[in-house]
Amino acid sequence: MKSQIVSFLQEEIDKQVTPGAVIRIKYKGKWILEEAIGTNSIEPDKVPMSTEHLFDVASLTKVMGTLPAMLQLFQSGDIHLQDKVVTFLPEFGIHQKETITLQQLLTHSSGLIAHRPYFERKLSYDEVLADIYKEELVYIPDTKVVYSDLGFILLGAIIEKVSGQNIQDYVIDHIFKHLDMDDSTYLPSVERQLYAPTEYLPHLQDHKYGIVHDDNTEFMGGVSGHAGLFSTIRDIAKFCDMLESNGEYNGKQILHPLWLQKSKENFTSFATEARGIGWQLKGNGSSPAGDLMSSQTYGHTGYTGTSFYIDPSTELTVILLTNRVYFGRHDGMSRLRPRLHNIIMTNLSN
Numbered sequence: 001m002k003s004q005i006v007s008f009l010q011e012e013i014d015k016q017v018t019p020g021a022v023i024r025i026k027y028k029g030k031w032i033l034e035e036a037i038g039t040n041s042i043e044p045d046k047v048p049m050s051t052e053h054l055f056d057v058a059s060l061t062k063v064m065g066t067l068p069a070m071l072q073l074f075q076s077g078d079i080h081l082q083d084k085v086v087t088f089l090p091e092f093g094i095h096q097k098e099t100i101t102l103q104q105l106l107t108h109s110s111g112l113i114a115h116r117p118y119f120e121r122k123l124s125y126d127e128v129l130a131d132i133y134k135e136e137l138v139y140i141p142d143t144k145v146v147y148s149d150l151g152f153i154l155l156g157a158i159i160e161k162v163s164g165q166n167i168q169d170y171v172i173d174h175i176f177k178h179l180d181m182d183d184s185t186y187l188p189s190v191e192r193q194l195y196a197p198t199e200y201l202p203h204l205q206d207h208k209y210g211i212v213h214d215d216n217t218e219f220m221g222g223v224s225g226h227a228g229l230f231s232t233i234r235d236i237a238k239f240c241d242m243l244e245s246n247g248e249y250n251g252k253q254i255l256h257p258l259w260l261q262k263s264k265e266n267f268t269s270f271a272t273e274a275r276g277i278g279w280q281l282k283g284n285g286s287s288p289a290g291d292l293m294s295s296q297t298y299g300h301t302g303y304t305g306t307s308f309y310i311d312p313s314t315e316l317t318v319i320l321l322t323n324r325v326y327f328g329r330h331d332g333m334s335r336l337r338p339r340l341h342n343i344i345m346t347n348l349s350n
Helices: 002-014 060-075 102-106 125-133 149-163 167-179 215-219 233-244 257-263 333-346
Strands: 020-027 030-038 054-056 229-231 298-302 306-311 316-322
Touching: 002 020, 002 030, 002 333, 020 233, 060 102, 060 149, 060 167, 060 229, 060 233, 060 257, 060 298, 060 306, 102 149, 125 149, 149 167, 167 233, 229 233, 233 306, 233 316, 316 333
Parallel strands: none
Antiparallel strands: 020 030, 020 316, 054 229, 298 306, 306 316
């Protein structure tokens, strides 16, 4: 299997889908493969990609930071799924948004629009929140799934309101420290060659090294409920180990098993896209997880070229980190991911 995967990823690198990639695979309780392919950039100071490289994981922030924080606040009784957003952010309660719940934000079924280019107006974190409060719904809640960064920006603000901590401090103190995820952080500061850089921006006259790729998050101060997290593949492997161990890691219960199981239920049976609490579920439709992983598969993707998927039925976990946006905002990952997962499934017994 190793040769097929390395060959496949090298072909994608040769096509400039991404300058490099790191992959880790776990099967039946054991990590069976860890490979780094390509380089972190194509600049003169490029270095071979390694398992030590720090990636902007983009929307994996939603499920590695915001989601576990929310699950911990659920299990402590500070909040519950049917709580109204206005309970914590009363300014949100205009334009028929008074009844929107935490569950609807977490399942991307709230009626909020997917995205706004706040960065074009250089809005700060507080200004973005104020803008979201003024939003009108673009569809009737619980009638379809529209993947919305706005919802997770609100969830980040709610975590801060309920916990009394900035979201990055909460996530590091209550999740990452307990998982020995020492490389995972918002607003990172490591030497240049340890980054997997992202897109080239004229105003920087450089690619983004350690600056969050998401434009809105950059102007929001680098931290948000929807983006901003940087991590390494080995840290993400620890996070996945915890998920597969019913929320436990090294004898410490990070997430309660009941809440973890609840998060993986399909809350969007009214839509073609299956969504759990935070999670993207494979269900029976098309998925970045490919065609062969079971319908129980859950995980998430990140716009920068990151993803992880866990298939409890097959006992398979696949973590893939790339910095595909180094070459711009192309859609090469939309074909890469399902084909990669199909190759892995096909060759598991080899």
